[in-house]
Amino acid sequence: MKPFDHASADAARERQDILTKPPGSLGRLEELAIFMAGWQGRAVPVLNRAQAVVFAGNHGIVAQGVNPFPQQVTALMVDNFRTGGAAINQLCKVAGAHLSVVPLDLDRPTGDFTQGPAMAEAEVAAAMETGASAVDADADVLLLGEMGIGNSTVAAVQAAAVLGGTGADWVGPGTGANSEEMDNKRRAVDEGLARHQGGGTTAVLSAFGGREQAAICGAILRARELNLPVILDGFICTAAAAVLTLDNAEALEHCLIGHQSTEPGHRRMLDALKMSPILSLDMRLGEGSGAAVALMVLRGAIACHADMATFAEAGIG
Missing domain, CATH: 1.10.1610.10 (Nicotinate-nucleotide-dimethylbenzimidazole phosphoribosyltransferase (CobT), small domain)
Incomplete structure (x- = not known):
């Protein structure tokens, strides 16, 4: 580093x-x-080239009834990103960021972490390498985002694994979970924590997933090798990044938090990580959208x- x-x-x-x-x-x-x-x-400093990367993955934990949308939506949103129809496309256009979308085995969801590990360690390594390979070595700043039905549950269990607590402490509505789905999310997090005990970055990613979270970690590490500043998006992206602090407390020193999500666990997570968001706009979309808006502020600062x-x-x- x-x-x-x-x-x-x-x-x-x-x-x-x-x-x-x-x-x-x-x-x-x-x-x-x-x-x-x-x-x-x-x-x-300069901002001649800003790169935004959205990683996408699917999750076996959706079998536990944690999300109101089917997994097929992940692939449909990837198509939407690629054809320029999503919010992140518009925000990157305005902010002057080059956007790429990286789906990771969408037809092969990770395992249900209440029943066993989400990924083998070799899968974690492969996803991290995909993330690292996606980073543009000529960029002046890197924006990271994610897409994946069920990944707010994954983020909640990652937050608990890194920072402590239970499902009740970290679970939020995500894409609009109803009361039954919220109960399922809290239960799934607690069952996952009971099944998988401790460990470092690779162990937590293997236990809980997902591939897009592992790719985010790989991209952050590659950016650090390049002395490339990173803007993280909201709750899910920050939770993925936080897993790196299990191996190195200084792993996120080159990272900025684009915005504070309305997902209730995000403020608590930022406090624990001692990181301050650039913006707080009541956003909770994901996709790197908050990071893209924060890039506009960063451009003003450098200008x-x-x-x-x-x-x-x-x-x-």
Whole structure:
């Protein structure tokens, strides 16, 4: 894991202090510019190429009645992404991000984690490699999102496995679960936690899945090798990323949280990870949609950092 470049961050901080504004007056925008400088290794970061990747997978846990939609919707949404009809397509277009969609064995769902492991370790490794291979080494920032019917249940059990708690602590409505489906989700999480005990990143991904979550982990690790900053989407994406902290507490230092989802467990998760979202817009769509909106804010932060005049240039002071 490559480290944060403190010299570049310090140079960016010094630049912020001489721009034509009161020091600190742009608040989080200044912090974002400095964050990007440190991870890109240059005092004035750039956003010439933004890459967005949506990973998609299917989950055996849907057999437990945890979702109001059939699994076929995952493949239909992948087709929708590819033909430009989804929200993420519109947001990436506006935000200036190149979008790719990576389905992972949609015709072969993971196992039902209440009955056994979701994946073999070899499947975890393969999915992580798919995620790593999807990363554009020439990108200046990477946006990550997901799609998969049933994956809010997977995210809830991952959150509990990493941060502790029960189904009641982490389960939310996802795509609109009714009261019976919510009960099924909580029960499934508790049964999964009772069946599968502890372990590191690979063990948790093997126990609970899913392939898109493992791919997200692989992409995050590859981005770290490249000193590539990452914007994570909401609850499901953050829960997948959090699994990496089981092996390395600093695994997500190059990651930003695009937004705080309305999924009730997300705020608790962010507090536990000590990470602050860029936005809070009552979104809960997934697809990387919150990350794409956050990219627009990040572009504003870097534009101010790069293009504002200094006091000397403006003849002030």
